[in-house]
Amino acid sequence: MRLPTPLIMLAVVAAVAVIGMARQPPAPAAEAPPADAPAVIPSAERGHALVLRDCAACHAVETTGASGYSPAPPFRTLKDKYPLDSLEEALAEGILSGHPAMPEYEYAPDEIADIIAWMKSLDVARGAPGAT
Numbered sequence: 241m242r243l244p245t246p247l248i249m250l251a252v253v254a255a256v257a258v259i260g261m262a263r264q265p266p267a268p269a270a271e272a273p274p275a276d277a278p279a280v281i282p283s284a285e286r287g288h289a290l291v292l293r294d295c296a297a298c299h300a301v302e303t304t305g306a307s308g309y310s311p312a313p314p315f316r317t318l319k320d321k322y323p324l325d326s327l328e329e330a331l332a333e334g335i336l337s338g339h340p341a342m343p344e345y346e347y348a349p350d351e352i353a354d355i356i357a358w359m360k361s362l363d364v365a366r367g368a369p370g371a372t
Contacts, residue, residue, distance in 0.1 A: 282356065283357060284357040284360070284361040285358075287351075287354035287357050287359070287361075288358045290355055291315060291355060291358060299312045299313065299314060299315055300315065301314075301358075302316075309341065328352050
């Protein structure tokens with residue numbers, strides 16, 4: 241039995257309508273982060289790993305303890321001497337100290353955010369006033 245052409249057309253139109261309604265609308269485009277934003281959420285754990293690898297030979301990087309190289313200040317005191325914004329810039333451009341024993345390090349923006357997160361966590365761990 242052959243269906244009349246108008247019934248076939250009606251069935252096709254109904255099928256297309258059902259399929260069209262079942263489709264999910266596309267997700268809205270996410271806003272792009274600023275170019276200088278870290279690629280990932282800052283992580284104190286990653287920052288700790290970085291300072292253990294690059295800094296702990298000379299600096300104390302924990303909440304207590306003396307630096308292995310006496311002229312090197314403990315990390316927990318750096319923010320008392322330098323604003324964290326200044327440290328972020330220095331980490332990006334390459335920290336240069338006044339003595340030749342300290343090597344120059346340059347970090348990517350996400351690594352800098354991780355190191356700063358670690359430094360902030362030192363205050364929280366010590367229960368310093370105003371630490372968040």
